[in-house]
Amino acid sequence: MSAALSARLAALARITRAPSPVVSVYLGTRWADEHQRERVRVFLANEIKKARALPGSALGEDLDWIAAQGEALVQQTLFPGATGVVLFACGPLGLREALPVRAAVEDTFVVNDAPYLRRLAEIVRETPSALVVFVDGESARLIQVGTDGVGAEVTLESDVPNRHRQGGWRLLAQTRFQRHIEEHRGRHFDAVAATLADVADEHGVDHIVLAGEAGALVERAAPLLRLREGAAETAGVEAVLTEAAKGGRATAGLEATLEAAGRGAVHRLYVLAAFRQAGRECAACGALQPGDATACRRCRGATKEVELGEALVQRVLATGGTVDTVAVAGGLARAGGVAALLRYPL
Numbered sequence: 001m002s003a004a005l006s007a008r009l010a011a012l013a014r015i016t017r018a019p020s021p022v023v024s025v026y027l028g029t030r031w032a033d034e035h036q037r038e039r040v041r042v043f044l045a046n047e048i049k050k051a052r053a054l055p056g057s058a059l060g061e062d063l064d065w066i067a068a069q070g071e072a073l074v075q076q077t078l079f080p081g082a083t084g085v086v087l088f089a090c091g092p093l094g095l096r097e098a099l100p101v102r103a104a105v106e107d108t109f110v111v112n113d114a115p116y117l118r119r120l121a122e123i124v125r126e127t128p129s130a131l132v133v134f135v136d137g138e139s140a141r142l143i144q145v146g147t148d149g150v151g152a153e154v155t156l157e158s159d160v161p162n163r164h165r166q167g168g169w170r171l172l173a174q175t176r177f178q179r180h181i182e183e184h185r186g187r188h189f190d191a192v193a194a195t196l197a198d199v200a201d202e203h204g205v206d207h208i209v210l211a212g213e214a215g216a217l218v219e220r221a222a223p224l225l226r227l228r229e230g231a232a233e234t235a236g237v238e239a240v241l242t243e244a245a246k247g248g249r250a251t252a253g254l255e256a257t258l259e260a261a262g263r264g265a266v267h268r269l270y271v272l273a274a275f276r277q278a279g280r281e282c283a284a285c286g287a288l289q290p291g292d293a294t295a296c297r298r299c300r301g302a303t304k305e306v307e308l309g310e311a312l313v314q315r316v317l318a319t320g321g322t323v324d325t326v327a328v329a330g331g332l333a334r335a336g337g338v339a340a341l342l343r344y345p346l
């Protein structure tokens with residue numbers, strides 16, 4: 001995961017009840033043709049026009065800034081290499097943030113009293129260091145790419161004279177490759193694919209870029225990686241649900257998870273990608289509650305409507321927790337769409 005991006009995410013999550021509305025804009029910036037580019041222009045123009053009708057002391061200037069950034073993105077004078085860009089603006093807070101991201105982004109425009117962070121949290125989780133792989137029929141070169149540029153490299157070959165001179169992930173890669181070569185009796189591509197899956201697993205590398213005669217390798221590696229990713233996710237969710245059922249350091253379901261998040265007790269939140277539910281946030285004590293009561297259940301303070309998925313994500317990030325967006329429904333759907341691993345039992 002990108003350390004700089006996750007630090008920004010945590011800082012943004014601490015913004016609640018801003019003095020003037022916060023404008024959050026997500027734009028996909030990989031345009032195939034002029035037609036797609038024009039569609040983004042129209043999307044932005046429409047949303048900005050709608051937002052100008054909303055109350056807010058600094059909103060006008062914020063929207064001007066968003067419009068200028070949007071135009072620079074469309075003309076590709078700003079972040080020409082980015083896959084997507086996320087913008088946040090709030091004048092009174094001095095917030096003028098444009099974050100390029102390496103992930104697909106759906107065009108989204110939100111004006112609210114806090115930054116809209118749910119998709120960004122997902123992106124941060126999905127954007128760790130990458131591995132670039134050059135492979136031919138006899139060898140493979142693995143090059144690590146971090147947020148700060150190109151890192152260590154290892155060449156995988158069937159016989160290895162200098163194994164002891166390498167350390168860390170390179171030693172791991174080489175050792176695993178050796179094992180797979182033996183297992184697969186010289187089937188080079190199978191061994192490279194299996195090695196990649198091992199390294200990706202054990203070093204949290206989620207992005208792998210393949211170059212060279214990659215066709216055969218991609219065919220073998222892709223399903224393997226997908227399978228493991230799904231399996232790891234399912235295992236994480238199952239462990240949390242089991243722990244919650246035992247009354248341990250975990251919660252399952254909306255009520256209990258909202259309660260835990262309200263106390264700042266969530267270490268890791270698991271939330272279904274499709275989870276959306278309207279609820280209330282207390283302006284006085286900050287409690288998050290399902291339903292539509294205009295008075296807080298706890299302190300009788302006035303509440304306002306929020307989308308609980310986004311509110312949960314924001315609360316957990318603001319209190320130093322992490323968020324795992326779960327694509328596969330399964331047990332988490334049966335538990336109500338949210339669960340959490342806690343720092344301490346409630």
Ligand SMILES: [Zn+2]
Pocket residue numbers: 282283284285286287296297298299300301
């Ligand atoms: Zn309250």
